[in-house]
Amino acid sequence: MPFRVLMFTSLAMLAFAANSLLNRVALSETDIDPASFTLIRLVSGAVLLWLLHRLKTPVHTRTVSVAGSWISAFSLFVYAAGFSFAYLSLTAATGALLLFAAVQITMMAVAVWRGERMTFWQLTGFMLALAGLSVLLLPGVSAPSWQGALLMMTAGGAWGIYTLRGQGTTDPLHVTAGNFLRAVPMAVVCCLLVGRTHFDSLGVMYAILSGGVASGLGYAIWYSVLPFLPAMSAATVQLSVPVLAALGGVIFLSESVSIRLFIASVAILGGIAVVLWGKTAPQPE
Template sequence: MSVKILLLTGLAMLAFAANSLLNRVALSDTTIDPASFTLIRLLAGALFLWLIHAYRHSSKKHRASVGGNWLSALALFIYAAGFSFAYLSLTAATGALLLFAAVQITMMAVALSKGERLTSLQVIGFTLALAGLVVLLLPGVSAPSWQGAVLMLMAGVAWGAYTLRGKGATDPLQTTAGNFLRAVPFGLACWLIWGKTELDVLGVWYAVLSGGLASGVGYAIWYTVLPSLSAMIAATVQLSVPVLAAVGGVLMLSEPVTLRLLVASMAILGGIAMVIGARKVTNSGQ
């Protein structure tokens, strides 16, 4: 792997982790509401992604067309809205861990439902990841809010479904731009029901940064480096996102790191890493 690819991959992971930090700080330190944050994030993401896509096609004779579809856009909206509403009561670290766990477990469950068989090591890893999730959610003093946890798990399932629906897209950037654009009406409906008309200026900027920079530019970088990464590396490197979010939460938001979170993180991330690693070994042996 070249130094350029390594640096770009690192930037993409930092952008993904920044989504958690920006969302959390906006909802905890400003008066912006989650519905407004979601709508602005989707608008900013759609704009930045579309500008990047249009620039890529500026030298071609045909015009850049809108990609994506409404079902994927709905899944994207459910992810974005659940993500924002969950961060009313979750720390950046806990939210990122729950989101990542739900995404990976959803994708594993779909693979199993389609007849994919797990090796003994993968079964152990899958069980370990589920056990870590249970440990994190068990009632107790340091347990996360169950409402926030449910919303973040819902967001993770939606993102997992969105990811699976996007597999095989001929132009992932175009597809993502189109889905962000199509998700805006859902975000608008959500804002009309639960949003506020008076917006916090700093909160708006956080939402723009989340949608335009962390999501828009982050996805653009990720899709640029993805063809240069093996499936194993692409899956494994994403294990860094909850860790980066946790470190950022401690350094920037003064969030505590509890023993429960550490144990759950090791179990969830370790279990998922075992499944991914065992899958690679199995595939290479065939």
């Protein structure tokens, strides 16, 4: 892999992991509420992505139309809102693991529903990932909040659907900017429904960093390297995100990693890796 591709891929994964850390620290250590955080994140992401698209697009080909679709925007909003509300009660590591597991399981389930047959190893990996998820969610002292876990898995499912809807997009930067923009009024409605919103100055800064840098710039970097990565490598490299989030939580947020979380992480990430590896295995006639 060329050094430039490796460097930008690493930066994208760090940006994705930073989203979990920024959400967690904002909602645990500042007074900003999750609805306001979601709104600011989407607005700042839309602004930065739009600016990047304008800089990338030649003047004579620019249009004023908003790309994307309302269905994709709704999936994006459900992901962003569920992500923020879930971090009221989850650690950065647990949230990232649940999110990543839900995204991959959703995409696997859709592939099977569309008629894709799973090999023995893919089925084994899928069952191992589900077993790891069960271990994490079983009642106990170190079990995550079930409300937070449900919200994060809903967010992961929504992001999985959003990703599937974006496959084959010819101009992902333009489409993503449009979807972020379309999701903003949904976040406004969410703030009105929730009420008691509070814009904490430090929390607003974290939300802008999450939306503008970790989301907007992170997605832009990721889209720039995707054409140079084989599909298998692009899928596998994302296994690093929950690990990076866990390390960041320990270093920056003084979070601890329980034995239960460690075992669940090995099972979930290992199972998903087996499924991804199984896609490259020769299919019997």
